[in-house]
Amino acid sequence: MDNKVIKIGLLGLGTVGTGVYKLIGRRSDEMEQKIGANLEIEKILVHNLKKTRHGIEQSLLTDRWEDIIGNEEIRIVIEAMGGIEPARTMILEAIAAGKSVVTANKDLIAEHGRELLEAAREHKVDLLFEAAVAGGIPIIRPLKQCLAANEIDEVVGIVNGTTNYILTKMFEEGMDFGEALAQAQELGYAEADPTADVEGLDAGRKMAIMASAAFHSRVVFDDVYTEGITKISARDVAYAREFDCVIKLLGVARNTPEGIVVGVYPMIIDKNHPLATVRESFNAVFVHGDAVGDTMFYGRGAGEMPTASAVVGDILDVARNMQYGCMGRIGCGCYKELPVKEFGEVKNRFFLRMQVTNEPGVLAQIAKVFGDHKVSIERVVQREAKKMHAELVIGTAAVKEYHMKDAVDALKEMPIVKEISSIIREY
Amino acid sequence: MDNKVIKIGLLGLGTVGTGVYKLIGRRSDEMEQKIGANLEIEKILVHNLKKTRHGIEQSLLTDRWEDIIGNEEIRIVIEAMGGIEPARTMILEAIAAGKSVVTANKDLIAEHGRELLEAAREHKVDLLFEAAVAGGIPIIRPLKQCLAANEIDEVVGIVNGTTNYILTKMFEEGMDFGEALAQAQELGYAEADPTADVEGLDAGRKMAIMASAAFHSRVVFDDVYTEGITKISARDVAYAREFDCVIKLLGVARNTPEGIVVGVYPMIIDKNHPLATVRESFNAVFVHGDAVGDTMFYGRGAGEMPTASAVVGDILDVARNMQYGCMGRIGCGCYKELPVKEFGEVKNRFFLRMQVTNEPGVLAQIAKVFGDHKVSIERVVQREAKKMHAELVIGTAAVKEYHMKDAVDALKEMPIVKEISSIIREY
Numbered sequence: 056m057d058n059k060v061i062k063i064g065l066l067g068l069g070t071v072g073t074g075v076y077k078l079i080g081r082r083s084d085e086m087e088q089k090i091g092a093n094l095e096i097e098k099i100l101v102h103n104l105k106k107t108r109h110g111i112e113q114s115l116l117t118d119r120w121e122d123i124i125g126n127e128e129i130r131i132v133i134e135a136m137g138g139i140e141p142a143r144t145m146i147l148e149a150i151a152a153g154k155s156v157v158t159a160n161k162d163l164i165a166e167h168g169r170e171l172l173e174a175a176r177e178h179k180v181d182l183l184f185e186a187a188v189a190g191g192i193p194i195i196r197p198l199k200q201c202l203a204a205n206e207i208d209e210v211v212g213i214v215n216g217t218t219n220y221i222l223t224k225m226f227e228e229g230m231d232f233g234e235a236l237a238q239a240q241e242l243g244y245a246e247a248d249p250t251a252d253v254e255g256l257d258a259g260r261k262m263a264i265m266a267s268a269a270f271h272s273r274v275v276f277d278d279v280y281t282e283g284i285t286k287i288s289a290r291d292v293a294y295a296r297e298f299d300c301v302i303k304l305l306g307v308a309r310n311t312p313e314g315i316v317v318g319v320y321p322m323i324i325d326k327n328h329p330l331a332t333v334r335e336s337f338n339a340v341f342v343h344g345d346a347v348g349d350t351m352f353y354g355r356g357a358g359e360m361p362t363a364s365a366v367v368g369d370i371l372d373v374a375r376n377m378q379y380g381c382m383g384r385i386g387c388g389c390y391k392e393l394p395v396k397e398f399g400e401v402k403n404r405f406f407l408r409m410q411v412t413n414e415p416g417v418l419a420q421i422a423k424v425f426g427d428h429k430v431s432i433e434r435v436v437q438r439e440a441k442k443m444h445a446e447l448v449i450g451t452a453a454v455k456e457y458h459m460k461d462a463v464d465a466l467k468e469m470p471i472v473k474e475i476s477s478i479i480r481e482y
Numbered sequence: 483m484d485n486k487v488i489k490i491g492l493l494g495l496g497t498v499g500t501g502v503y504k505l506i507g508r509r510s511d512e513m514e515q516k517i518g519a520n521l522e523i524e525k526i527l528v529h530n531l532k533k534t535r536h537g538i539e540q541s542l543l544t545d546r547w548e549d550i551i552g553n554e555e556i557r558i559v560i561e562a563m564g565g566i567e568p569a570r571t572m573i574l575e576a577i578a579a580g581k582s583v584v585t586a587n588k589d590l591i592a593e594h595g596r597e598l599l600e601a602a603r604e605h606k607v608d609l610l611f612e613a614a615v616a617g618g619i620p621i622i623r624p625l626k627q628c629l630a631a632n633e634i635d636e637v638v639g640i641v642n643g644t645t646n647y648i649l650t651k652m653f654e655e656g657m658d659f660g661e662a663l664a665q666a667q668e669l670g671y672a673e674a675d676p677t678a679d680v681e682g683l684d685a686g687r688k689m690a691i692m693a694s695a696a697f698h699s700r701v702v703f704d705d706v707y708t709e710g711i712t713k714i715s716a717r718d719v720a721y722a723r724e725f726d727c728v729i730k731l732l733g734v735a736r737n738t739p740e741g742i743v744v745g746v747y748p749m750i751i752d753k754n755h756p757l758a759t760v761r762e763s764f765n766a767v768f769v770h771g772d773a774v775g776d777t778m779f780y781g782r783g784a785g786e787m788p789t790a791s792a793v794v795g796d797i798l799d800v801a802r803n804m805q806y807g808c809m810g811r812i813g814c815g816c817y818k819e820l821p822v823k824e825f826g827e828v829k830n831r832f833f834l835r836m837q838v839t840n841e842p843g844v845l846a847q848i849a850k851v852f853g854d855h856k857v858s859i860e861r862v863v864q865r866e867a868k869k870m871h872a873e874l875v876i877g878t879a880a881v882k883e884y885h886m887k888d889a890v891d892a893l894k895e896m897p898i899v900k901e902i903s904s905i906i907r908e909y
Contacts, residue, residue, distance in 0.1 A: 172790030193628030201620030354777035367631030381808035
């Protein structure tokens with residue numbers, strides 16, 4: 056026990072930074088008992104010193120990085136700015152100066168995780184980032200510690216609250232995508248430019264981080280195949296319901312004998328699967344290990360206080376490590392170099408909805424095209440057969456992505472196929 | 483890094499011990515990379531040396547405790563025997579000899595947790611027990627570390643797989659309790675004497691351990707009110723379904739301003755609650771913290787390999803602590819002394835099903851009895867009204883347990899009340 060006060064430098068005072076500031080204050084009475092020391096925020100780095108910030112002591116604010124990196128008393132740096140730079144450089148400088156770092160920055164960890172963790176190892180400090188994935192839900196520590204005895208072969212996550220809110224409204228209230236998005240924006244669940252959420256980019260970064268932790272091999276965002284939910288229609292959702300399923304934007308990471316596969320895309324999933332019951336803006340991560348079997352971790356994936364819960368949890372762990380002199384105790388676990396499997400080689404089952412001419416022999420022609428491209432059909436439903444037009448819904452067996460793509464390209468060329476309305480993978 | 487081989491003494495070779503032995507073997511190739519050391523099981527304490535044990539090296543077995551406690555090279559003792567004695571004494575002796583201990587023993591921790599954790603603190607060793615609650619589900623480490631920044635006010639768990647299996651069969655297949663229990667016994671989910679499971683005792687022990695970790699104040703099994711599921715009928719389950727609910731055996735722990743409340747009893751719970759979707763023999767623990775909000779941890783609560791997953795996860799943590807010289811880093815977190823609230827003072831909502839004489843004024847008489855005992859009625863359903871007989875289902879507001887008990891006692895005295903068929907709390 057070499058310290059009674061542990062001083063902290065906080066970078067950024069947006070949603071996450073403010074939450075962290077509040078939560079450390081809220082717990083100050085118990086800190087001594089929790090970790091044998093008190094936490095003190097010594098300096099807060101902000102862009103604009105003149106902005107009015109209620110409840111924050113003005114003397115803590117600075118716009119000079121030197122006030123934090125040059126202060127030897129500051130032993131922990133909390134990075135709550137987001138983005139790649141200057142966060143990356145500041146974290147590297149803090150580590151080099153012997154400070155431990157806690158960050159909530161998924162973009163940075165998904166891209167530069169290896170570099171940062173290497174630096175932390177070299178300088179024998181902690182770099183923790185529980186908040187970078189699924190907000191308040193404990194998932195990095197469970198993957199790295201609690202489930203460490205397992206060979207984990209699958210991590211499937213609902214790790215974007217915005218899209219889960221939209222899909223919940225579409226499913227429960229029959230809304231269309233646009234309508235549900237507008238409501239999510241009104242309620243502050245979706246940003247004015249919702250691209251990163253609805254196109255699966257945000258979820259993709261989180262999946263890269265979780266896959267790295269779960270499979271002990273570095274996966275970066277570039278390795279992740281992403282597809283969003285903008286093309287999902289109320290009609291697709293209605294079919295899913297009819298099949299006793301729901302549609303969710305899933306991040307799927309698998310460790311296969313041919314390599315790691317990580318993707319984010321909407322999937323049709325059985326309503327009895329634990330992930331199917333995750334509603335509104337909640338997140339959940341489903342993990343399968345060879346010993347533990349199926350597990351799931353559920354909670355708030357974003358928001359001021361849930362994210363602060365994860366950041367401050369990490370800070371308490373760092374503080375404990377300082378008290379016991381064991382910083383760097385949990386570092387980078389990527390001791391393997393597994394290949395990333397080409398996405399075209401991945402097998403999935405597909406739900407395919409299309410509009411076709413209603414005439415004799417149409418189904419036979421379509422079935423032949425699938426067969427020619429090695430796509431097995433498992434089920435066909437025909438609806439809305441009018442004089443000239445019918446809607447076909449086809450369920451395939453598990454087929455390789457590139458076979459499916461080739462089959463769809465060929466279908467699009469057929470005069471009897473008026474439209475491929477949707478293509479959704481099935482879990 | 484002071485050691486390349488960490489030697490282990492294993493106590494017991496039943497389900498848990500065998501799983502631990504297998505799992506350590508299965509992961510041996512990666513141990514060096516995971517923790518910078520290899521784990522070696524040096525000795526296994528068993529009752530009967532002569533019993534044939536496939537796949538276990540005979541030379542490891544011993545029936546002499548001295549072979550483990552007296553072996554200075556053994557640095558970790560895994561207690562997988564169960565029961566209070568001799569487990570308690572052996573663990574205390576191991577700790578006194580400077581060995582760290584990992585145990586899956588819920589009975590022991592629920593009763594003697596304080597004593598054992600105190601001893602570990604005094605001797606600066608680790609005592610970890612993740613496997614004692616909810617098998618493979620990470621919950622102790624999340625409560626003690628990941629969610630450490632929260633004031634946790636509620637922990638609600640489905641922490642007994644046998645009863646959850648029975649209730650799932652009753653709900654999904656309309657079975658009666660006896661029929662579902664018989665099936666659970668056939669499948670090995672329930673023991674020949676199922677008392678500890680169906681009466682809520684097993685769940686009660688786990689709740690005591692979780693309440694202690696969550697509220698930072700020691701709760702022992704004696705503090706836990708328990709009620710089992712033997713009186714739940716298919717008819718109650720059918721009513722629950724009609725109200726868009728299910729019936730689950732819940733362990734409920736709350737930290738209230740008047741003290742801690744911990745109980746285990748069947749509850750009617752809304753089908754949209756995450757706990758309602760936990761099926762078959764799965765377990766789940768729902769935790770509410772002031773920062774993180776709602777979270778849930780789901781998985782296998784028992785079984786050879788899920789339990790081994792938790793035990794070996796703990797061993798890896800202990801081994802890391804040894805490598806970094808920070809044993810005892812996570813000890814007893816019970817730094818408060820909160821009172822336990824008298825169960826009679828706890829408020830609950832109740833579902834009450836009763837058989838009454840079908841004559842004018844019956845409802846008024848019954849309503850008066852409730853009113854006289856300060857029990858507010860929120861809803862009444864009358865069914866099966868025949869010439870002489872009717873079934874009443876009453877839903878109450880949140881009322882004190884002892885008021886409800888008094889009201890029921892008074893109802894039983896009324897000539898028009900033929901039977902109180904069931905009394906179930908509502909979540």
